[in-house]
Amino acid sequence: MASVTFENVTKRFGEVVAANDQNIEIKDKEFLVLVGPSGCGKSTDLRMIAGLEEISEGVIKIGDKVVNDIPPKDRDIAMVFQNYALYPHMNVYDNMAFGLKLRKFPKEEIERRVQEAAEILSIEPLLERKPKQLSGGQRQRVALGRAIVREPKVFLMDEPLSNLDAKLRVQMRTELSKLHDRLKTTVIYVTHDQTEAMTMGDRIVVLKDGYVQQVDEPLELYNHPNNMFVAGFIGSPAMNFLDAKIVKEGDDYYTEGFGAFKVKIPDQLKDKVKDYVNKRVVFGIRPENLTDAEITHDLDITDENSFEAEVEVVEPMGSEIYLYLAVDEHSMIARVDAESEAKVGDKIKLGVYTQKMHVFDNETEEALF
């Protein structure tokens, strides 16, 4: 049982700063996901926790203990990678047990641990089988079993599912989440896949260029991104960003898209933009928070929450449709109900769920809301 804490952690590889003054608190028994594009420093963070990489500055704690100078084998962690070795001549039991055997654990203890891990992973009936008699998912579970039998305080997983095909990956995500519930240990999980992060994490750390962008629960991250990077990285299709400026008319504030659109900012958010009048901002709206006014039932369409757009592509996705739209110079995607009859070339009225809109500072890219 252990928490993991980063205090002002910096890691340099020569000129490259792979971790930049990071502060992260991972709670005991939490499933924490580190997510971000390739090269943002996810694996480096994991390796520092594991003790495989020295820390340039700052402190990492496991529990209350500073581990900066503690060798990997004494840190009570286990790592799981996508690229693990199942030995073809050993059965499942031995593939999970050999590490303990080599570390001279007593036979009874090894047996207890392997049995327990097999139970947790529901692979008891497979213990006698050889790896080639297993499915991809079962093999993955054996690799997890090898980590579980070490009974670590913290599991570190670096993209463990990235070798699996799409269907199996989805299934293993659920299994890993369930596994975490049963293990009741801290899991730190690295992925570059935001869907994986959103579906698995109790909380998510979004990284970019070694900087922590935001640490939050999935929905919080989705609904209240700190900045344009997080807003654009989380969610698919990605949030629409449109250049705009803030205008004030009477007591009301609007984001105004240089003639292309004008959307009223909800009253309770007015305060946040009052210093931005006539200044450039970026208007952000997720595709699902746009609607085809023709088929909207739950939104009173007015001039203040809608504008016209031209349909460029219609992509049916089953119960919904993605509309690729042009509004003057701007292009955007709307995710609308399949009832919509919009056709390529149509000019349609787009409704905006203004409670869900975002405005970002044009310079800093920080969210105003």
Place this chain on the structure above:
Amino acid sequence: MPITLKDIAKMVGVAESTVSRAINGKPGVGKETKQKILEIAKKYDFQPNKLAQGLAKQETHILALLIPGLSKGNYSSLVENIEYIAEKDGYQIILCNTQNDLKKEKKYLNLLQEKRVDGAVILGGEIADQHIVNTVLRGHKNIVLVNRLCEEILIPTILIDASYGAYLATEYLINLGFENIGLITAAKNDEYIESEKIKGYKKALKDNMIEYNNELIIKTDGSREAGYLAFTQLVNIDINPDSFFVTSDLLTLGLIESIKMGGFFIPQDYPVVTYGDTLINSIIEPELTRVVEPLEKAGKLAAEVLINLINDDQAKEEIKVLKPTLKIGKSTKY
């Protein structure tokens, strides 16, 4: 669009090969032409293509061979065969004796990280430790393990299945009609390879529906004395094995001395099978039936896999398990 050799050739009005020679500092290009070419290359920030970079890639054509000791095991045969293949492919070998000391091993592995060798074969040593895993995670992937296991990641590995070798030996004795097979091992401290041999022994008994008797399994320190004592121990407490499988050569030497001292004959009174095609095993009388490990093949494969890794970024990482065979001598049948 980055500028290419072809573009520069056109601009200067020479052949592409001339440009290439000029850029790589090779002879055969006039002074003025060369200067022109280099100026243009610099001006347009010419980047040599991948192939050219590969050619210029810093390579030492040296492989490190990490072994845990000179006296132990059958490393000489492995080493010779690794060197044989390496040499054919234009590599030299440096032999690093780690004496099973992790610190020494780590130091030698640094040769790889510092690019002073192109790759490393690590022989024996049971489990791949963090420094090996980390070397690979840091992108220094040109490592091949021989008879060493790794928990976390897939490192190309050549394994000899000792458990299968023990299975063969035991099964052979069973097929000759023996059921009380004494197993003399060097497993005093639960050495992994020895426990693998015990596993093979037990499996052969089980597959032939013979119940195993724990008292027939002797775990020793592997010395000649221990082999000697094992026989007297088993015979004195009246367990009476009808045959022996011995898992290493010194043990076998001691055991056979003891059998002969007792006035017994091999194979008439006690058939004996040993493990390993070693010098000691080869000079014992009578000629021993023995488990032979495919060391030549293992050594060659290790070198081939490593050289493949060095030359091909996309080389498949794999685990190859080789099986020992049984060589029948005069110690089991008459």
